Amino acid sequence: MEMERVKNLVSVVITNYNRADYLRECLDSILLQTYQKWELIIVDDASTDDSVLIINEWIRRHQASLAENQVIVHVLPRNVGFSGAINVGFYLARGEFIAVQDSDDYSHALRLERQIKFLQQNPDIELVGTNYYAFPSEMPTKRELSTWIKYGDEIKKVYGNGGHCVCHGTIVFRGRLFDQIGGPTRRIKGAEDYEFIAKSLNARARIENIPEALYYYRLHANQRSTKYYRRKEE
Structure with a gap:
């Protein structure tokens, strides 16, 4: 039986592994969203730093602003990797819509509002990403607009040729898409984001990107996708 999803609710899924230094900025950016109907699902992949401490402290500090549940x-009892962690988050999501956010990045305050409005106005689109700014962690004001994001029919063509043109951290999709096809697998380590988009397209889901930059992608030495990011920006 298909899960009964909560209408207009956005389930924001954040997976985290040892990103204590960036978590507050990441979480604050969700709290500041102009679209108010959201739940936040944080899956910690057995971090060995102060991540869980910082998450719990952040919740306590903002308790007055947060609704119950x-x-x-x-917190996972052992490290299972990105695909395992994000699937846990997707399974816990109750929303009509599911948004992804990486724990070392942050979102523009209008991000959810713009993406939900887009999906509501385009019922034939299952998943929407946005453009974004990349910035070095040590110089947060030095932002560069991404140039590899594609739009419209180009998206399907790029993935058909083995390319990639949707930034995974920016995506919002209808919960029914996950109910239909599931999340990423462990088949392509380091490129689970590519696999999920390709799998969606193979299921005939329509995908689009919003040209407006509504996400901020942090560049740092320990980021998970460094080699993939460099390839995409070239």
């Missing part, structure tokens, strides 16, 4: 924290 608006934030779910699930």
Whole structure:
């Protein structure tokens, strides 16, 4: 039986592994969203730093602003990797819509509002990403607009040729898409984001990107996708 999803609710899924230094900025950016109907699902992949401490401290500090059960924290007992962690988050999501956010990045305050409005106005689109600014962690004001994001029919063509043109951290999709095809697998380590988009397209899901930059992508030495990011920007 298909899950009963909560209408207009956005389930924001954040997976985290040892990103203590960036978590506050990441979480604050969700709290500041102009679209108010959201729940936050944080899946910690057995971090060995102060991540869980910082998450719990952040929740306590903002308790007055948060509704009951608006934030779910699930700490995994052992490290299972990105695909395992994000699938846990997707399974816990109750929303009509599911948004992804990387724990070392942050979102523009209008991000969810713009993406939900787009999906509501385009019922034939299952998943929408946005353009974004990349910035070095040590120089947060030095932002560069991404140039590899594609739009319209180009998206399907790029993935058909083995390319990639949707930034995974920016995506919002209808919960029914996950109910239909599931999340990423462990088949392509380091490129689970590519696999999920390709799998969606193979299921005949329509995908689009919003040209406006509504996301801020942090560049740092320990980021998970450094080699993939460099390839995409070239």
